[in-house]
Amino acid sequence: MEKINGTIINTDVEFKDFKDYNEKIVSIKGYIHRIREMTGFSFVILRTARETVQCVYAPEFSDYRFDERLKEEACVRVTGKVVGSFDKNGKERFELQIHNIEILSLPAEQLPIVINKKQLDNIQLSTVLDLRPVSMRNPKERAIFKIQEGIARGFREFLLKNNFTEIRSPKINYAGAEGGTNVFKLDYFGKQVYLAQSPQLYKQSLVGVFERVFEIAPVFRAEHHDTSRHLNEYTSMDFEMGFINDFTDIMNMETGALKYIMNLLKTEYAEEVELLHADIPEITEIPTIKFMDAKELLMTKYKYKPSDMKDFDPEEEALLGKYAKSEFNSDFIFVTHYPSKKRPFYTMDDPNDPEYTLSFDLLFRGLEITSGGQRVHDYHAQVEKMIKCGMNPEEFETYLMLHKYGAPPHGGLGLGLERLTMHLLGFKNVREATMFPRDINRVSP
Ligand code: AMO
Numbered sequence: 001m002e003k004i005n006g007t008i009i010n011t012d013v014e015f016k017d018f019k020d021y022n023e024k025i026v027s028i029k030g031y032i033h034r035i036r037e038m039t040g041f042s043f044v045i046l047r048t049a050r051e052t053v054q055c056v057y058a059p060e061f062s063d064y065r066f067d068e069r070l071k072e073e074a075c076v077r078v079t080g081k082v083v084g085s086f087d088k089n090g091k092e093r094f095e096l097q098i099h100n101i102e103i104l105s106l107p108a109e110q111l112p113i114v115i116n117k118k119q120l121d122n123i124q125l126s127t128v129l130d131l132r133p134v135s136m137r138n139p140k141e142r143a144i145f146k147i148q149e150g151i152a153r154g155f156r157e158f159l160l161k162n163n164f165t166e167i168r169s170p171k172i173n174y175a176g177a178e179g180g181t182n183v184f185k186l187d188y189f190g191k192q193v194y195l196a197q198s199p200q201l202y203k204q205s206l207v208g209v210f211e212r213v214f215e216i217a218p219v220f221r222a223e224h225h226d227t228s229r230h231l232n233e234y235t236s237m238d239f240e241m242g243f244i245n246d247f248t249d250i251m252n253m254e255t256g257a258l259k260y261i262m263n264l265l266k267t268e269y270a271e272e273v274e275l276l277h278a279d280i281p282e283i284t285e286i287p288t289i290k291f292m293d294a295k296e297l298l299m300t301k302y303k304y305k306p307s308d309m310k311d312f313d314p315e316e317e318a319l320l321g322k323y324a325k326s327e328f329n330s331d332f333i334f335v336t337h338y339p340s341k342k343r344p345f346y347t348m349d350d351p352n353d354p355e356y357t358l359s360f361d362l363l364f365r366g367l368e369i370t371s372g373g374q375r376v377h378d379y380h381a382q383v384e385k386m387i388k389c390g391m392n393p394e395e396f397e398t399y400l401m402l403h404k405y406g407a408p409p410h411g412g413l414g415l416g417l418e419r420l421t422m423h424l425l426g427f428k429n430v431r432e433a434t435m436f437p438r439d440i441n442r443v444s445p
Contacts, residue, residue, distance in 0.1 A: 129431060151421060151424075155257055170196065207410045220232065288335075291356065302319050346376060372413025374410070
């Protein structure tokens with residue numbers, strides 16, 4: 001009987017290691033991205049998992065003769081000699097002089113769109129999304145989601161380094177966590193249950209166990225409107241921390257996480273950053289402004305007439321982004337002390353002014369990417385607040401176990417991964433930063 005022992009055999013070389021193989025014969029696997037015929041030779045551009053590799057076919061390199069069946073999107077193993085040279089900027093680059101191309105598979109049909117240009121030119125977003133499994137093969141499209149990987153990875157790495165425990169909360173729940181009407185109802189063996197709007201109730205409960213917790217997972221919002229910043233399913237990056245001194249501890253932790261993420265992108269995702277011309281923000285300090293002061297500022301400095309004194313509309317957020325940039329040269333601004341009426345039942349009111357809360361939003365280049373704040377930790381205060389919000393505390397018995405049996409002062413936040421990616425890459429629509437978006441008109445692919 002054959003046995004498997006976990007040995008990972010890499011017979012082929014990766015492009016990033018070509019420098020160690022100069023003038024040596026290597027094999028590399030990938031897709032044929034493009035074939036460019038020149039006089040007397042051809043360029044065969046190979047697309048590997050993360051980069052494109054220039055291979056050159058010429059009859060004088062070997063006895064191998066180009067197989068006419070080879071076309072774009074064929075999967076191949078190319079064997080050849082690594083040759084280094086210097087580009088016009090003096091940077092060393094490597095190509096492969098082809099000695100053999102082994103066909104691993106041939107596509108059944110030609111692609112419905114051209115993916116081997118620098119970017120997907122003149123293709124409508126709806127078509128790009130309809131064809132996601134193949135449109136993402138375009139290097140620039142693919143790079144968006146490597147950047148997104150970097151953001152989530154940075155968030156996770158930073159929090160693990162700061163003694164957070166990664167949790168997994170259920171997505172099928174007995175109650176919506178955030179209130180409001182945007183909750184998906186589900187028939188669960190004859191009972192009505194809900195898809196998780198956020199991991200809020202669970203992450204708070206788990207503060208009572210692990211003190212500091214985080215989760216990166218999908219959440220569901222039944223948004224009935226079709227906007228450029230709302231999805232019906234998005235990835236929420238949440239954390240919750242116990243024994244805080246006050247809610248600035250949470251804002252500091254987020255600022256630290258964002259600094260770590262941006263640094264990780266600059267170092268380990270440099271190729272994707274360059275390909276996408278991503279403007280990675282420099283974060284030293286993030287300014288903060290109280291909600292009512294921000295309203296005042298919008299009315300006086302920007303002569304803006306607010307339609308709602310309890311929340312910001314997108315134009316107000318954009319103006320606050322402009323303000324942060326011009327006054328503080330910051331791409332971010334924290335807005336604190338939101339009105340109690342607009343924040344969920346778990347938010348702690350400001351003891352100095354209970355009309356407002358110990359909560360905040362973080363705006364990035366004029367878009368809300370985070371909500372967070374300190375939570376009510378006292379059992380009686382939480383029950384009272386639930387009743388005030390028209391809720392029945394008896395329906396939240398398991399959630400209230402935290403408060404009933406002892407909860408430290410705590411707080412946390414939720415950061416929308418797609419929204420952060422969207423504004424980092426300068427997109428107008430959050431769907432561009434979502435692999436397989438779910439919105440009111442789209443559940444496929
Ligand atoms: P909130 O509901 O404000 O807070 O959501 C937190 C962040 O999630 C993102 N977000 C969305 N992204 C895409 N599509 C949507 N429909 C959408 N809705 C929200 C935003 C937003 O800032 N439990 C609290 C967080 C907390 O206090 O810990 C919550 O979920 O970036």
